[in-house]
Amino acid sequence: MALSRSAQKRQRRQVERLAAGLAALPANLHAAMPCSEELAHQIRAAAGMKGGARQRQMKYVSKLLAASGQEEALARFLAQHQGRAAAEAHNLHQIESCRDALITEALALAAENGQGNPGETWSSQVLGELQATLPELDSRALLLLAGRFAATRDPRYSREIFRTFKAAFAAKERAAADRMPS
Incomplete structure (x- = not known):
């Protein structure tokens, strides 16, 4: 990738x-x-x-x-x-990297196939790698959003991808915090 x-x-x-x-x-x-x-x-x-x-x-x-x-x-x-501010900044950069990688992959696929929207049926290497660490990701919705972004370049889809990744990372952090002894 x-x-x-x-x-x-x-x-x-x-x-x-x-x-x-x-x-x-x-x-x-x-x-x-x-x-x-x-x-x-x-x-x-x-x-x-x-x-x-x-x-x-x-x-x-x-x-x-x-x-x-x-x-x-x-x-x-x-x-x-x-402190917490540095950790938050690092997490946001990690989420941005995931979003950018998914969008780049969708754009490359759209350019390769000559079609605007690859839809939700294409397989993503980025999501495959992330699914192992973030099992709560809604890969179908992310594929659809990335495909729509590739077709329209509408920033709303990019923002929605970011929000979806952010929610998955937050769920992962909550699960890790729940496992830690008090």
């Missing part, structure tokens, strides 16, 4: 913001980060830099972070130490 260049840039900026947030943490928390020693060392190095050197180091840390696959664990760690 290929993302658009704009979506790729948004993802890179999100990883860069995560790296900057980790570097801004107090030095005593750097040792507790759930990541490799090399990545932790580079984050500590970035924390002590200023100006252009810091920007270059942050780009390097972002590259290491994206390659390591430890973004989720570090985002949770950062959210624990930065």
Whole structure:
């Protein structure tokens, strides 16, 4: 599944913001980060830099972070130490990424088939991957909305896809909170 260049840039900026947030943490928390020693060392190095050197180091840390696959664990760690606002922002970015990937897939299918609306019968690789982690997703409704967006480019359908994903992520969080002991 290929993302658009704009979506790729948004993802890179999100990883860069995560790296900057980790570097801004107090030095005593750097040792507790759930990541490799090399990545932790580079984050500590970035924390002590200023100006252009810091920007270059942050780009390097972002590259290491994206390659390591430890973004989720570090985002949770950062959210624990930065507060609820950072966690909410991360969740919204994740929801936007899911919506953008689904819409990109629907647009590519519509362009490939030469028809405007693929309907609700097409199979989505994005929804297949998400269904494993979010079983409460209404895949039929999402396929229909994505198809309608591909046909009309009406932003109402994009917003509805976002709301559907947001509800599914919220249900997942509620279920995880219910399982945690009080």
